[in-house]
Amino acid sequence: MPESKSKFLIPAVGAAVVVAGSIAAYTYFKGPSGGSSDALGSAKVVPSTALMATYITTDPKAWAKLQQFGTPEAQKLVAKGLEDFNKQMFSDSNVSYEKDIKPWAGSVMIAVLPPNPLKPAQLNVPSGTPNNIPTNLQQESNILLVVGIKDKLSALNFANKLKSQKGVKLEESDYQGQKIIETTQNGKPTYSVVLNNSQLVLAPEKQAVEKAIDTFKGQSSFANKEGASNILKGVDVKNSLAQIYVPDYAEMIQQLTAGNPQAKQLPPQTLTQLKQIKSVVAGIGIDDAGVRVKAIANLDPQLNKFQYQSSPGxxxxxxxTNTFALVSGNGISRGWEVLVEQSKDYPEMKQALEQARGQLKFVNIDLDKDIFGWMNGEFAFGAIPSNQGALASVGFGGALVFDTSDRKTAEATLTKLDTLAKTQRINVANRNIGGKDVTEWQIPQQGALLAHGWLDQDTVFVALGGPIADAVADGKNSSLNNSDAFKAVTGSLQKPNGGYFYLDMDKTKSVPLINSLISSNADTITILNSIRGLGFTATSPDKSTSQLEMLLALKPSAK
Incomplete structure (x- = not known):
């Protein structure tokens, strides 16, 4: 996007940018006053052509919840970053967010309209270039902001102050009986209009403001667009900070892809895949555990090929208990079958699958049957700290655990892999760990590179590193699901579900390889010290709905 449009930060629109862009950080410490327009009210002046919209609230009760989290060091760091941002934002003016903007600016809706083609004059065409090159190869993002006005007098005072700013040029024009103000500074125009004395509408393109006026006058709005009316109810999260609405997911991807000159045209097969998702609504809120995100995708049951099944957990x-990262789920074999079926419509994917099958056939392994066919139960991959043997340099290893109803095939596959390892001069030996027979691939002077065995009749594990095999097979230590950290991060996520993504931030930082990557940045460590962990899960109550939930678990601030 051109420089003149990407820097949407001139004084006339600075209010909206601060509210919409840095409100999270600012209100973390200051706490704003309430807004004057709800999401539905804002959506009524957004044109129905909008691809998506985000509504950000300024309810002080919601934002105040953030103040209960974070270390003092993290709070100071964010406060300094906010101060520096505000200084940079208003470096060319004497505008103050605290005095001039906060008193009147309410909640904000940011809408993304279909990109506008660049005008021929805006295209930098080199001399000698053929004249038949299309002028719509590139497109501009088209943003519209609707800011609630909660105090008309304060807003008027701010407008008057803008008029007195050095280097700011204001021009007025009439459209459908509404006064559009063009504010220009350093050659960068912004257009705005006040509707019904309660909403300030701003955009870098005059046409976007005119469309908002048309909508205000009665043309179809985002509020009554097909697919939008239902999702504008939002997602139920405590102390909602923001809600995101995408009424037509496939259309949005199509339009945004068309506006990207580097992007290839979407093939029909991809478009069919995208149409599985009808609409998406997401909410971000704050509760006693931290920052929670919930999203609901409305699916087309006729196009949705994947049969969801909840995971027992x-x-x-x-x-x-010292596992610091984990991904779990259910039914890899079913997912593989769907992938194989879909590959028939994608020549490149189909070719890659055939190549993988062919390479494994050379070592007498059937990719579909021997690798994925028996993985029909619950599974999990976990990262576990270790500073022994081959894992000493990285500080951790991994373990894969599978439940299966086809032990015979799983055992046959592991036997084939053991035989293959022997041909590579790897020593394959058996060892007893906690009463369980474990097979190890041993490397001289470094111990076991890989190990596998059965935890019970239906559960097999594969461990990267001998110490990891001990940790998984021994069974004497406490298990992850009973740890305080796992309960704090995942305990409040929706159940039943399809599995978890789990990350323990404190344990992750203690891993030597990861610690070496972040230890040079003191600010990063300060922020990470305020995070307890990250949890993510998904569920599907029926074939037409998919629900996702994520929790960024934060540590409570010191009293």
Whole structure:
């Protein structure tokens, strides 16, 4: 996007940018006053052509919840970053967010309209270039902001102050009986209009403001667009900070892709895949555990090929309590079958699958049957700290655990892999760990590179590193699902679900390889010290709905 449009920060629109762009950081310490327009009210002046919209609230009760989290060091760091941002934002004026903007600016809706083609004069065409090159190869982002006005007098005072700013040029024009103000500074124009004395509408393109006026006058709005009316109810999160609405997911991707000159045209197969998702609504809120995000995708049951099945969650108990990262789920074999079916419509994917099948056939392994066919139960992959043997340099290893109803095939596959390892002069030996027979691939002077064995009749594990095999197979230590950290991060996520993504931030920072990557940046460590962990899960109550939930678990601030 051109410089003149990407820097949407001139004084006339600075209010909206601060509210919409840095409100999270600012209100973390200051706490704003309430807004004057709800999401539905804002959506009524957004044109129905909008691809998506985000509504950001300024309710002080919601934002005040953030103040209960974070270390003092993290709070100071964010406060300094905010101060520096505000100084940079208003470096060319004497505008103050605290005095001039906060008193009147309410909640904000940011709408993304279809990109506008660049005008021929805006295209930098080199001399000698053929004249038949299309002038719409590149397109501009088209943003519209609707800011609630909660105090008309304060807003008027701010407008008068803008008029007195050095280097600011104001011009007025009439459209449908509404006064559009063009504010120009350093050659960068912004257009704005006040509707019904309660909403300030701003955009870098005059046409966008005119469309908002048309909508205000009665043309179709985002509020009554097909697919938008239902999702504008939002997602139920406590102390909602923002809600995101996408009424037509496939259309949005199509339009935004068309506006990207580097992007290829979407093939019909991809478009069919995108049309599985009808609409999406997401909410961001603050509760006693931290920052929570919930999203609901409305699906087309006729196009949705994947048959969701909830995960029992028992497999988490097979991992030791010091596991710092984990991904779990259910039914890899079903997912593989869907992938194979979909590959028929994608020549490149189909070719890659055939190549993988062919390479494994050379070592007598059937990719579909021997690798994925028996993975029909619950599964999990976990990262576990270790500073022994081959893992000493990185500080951790991994373990894969599978529940299966086809032990015979799983055992046959592991036997084939053991045989293959022997041909590579790897020593394959058996060892007893906690009463369980474990097969190890041993490297001289470094110990076991890989190990596998059965935890019970239906549960097999594969561990990267001998110490990891001990941690998983021994079973004497407490399990991950009973740890305080796992409960704090995942305990409040929706159940039943399809599995978890889990990350323990404190344990992650203690891993030597990861610690070496972040230790040079003191600010990064300060922020990470305020985070307890990250949890993510998904569920599907029926074939037409998919629900996702994420929790950024934060540490409470010191009293």
């Amino acid at each position: 028992n497999i988490v108990g097979q991992f030791p």
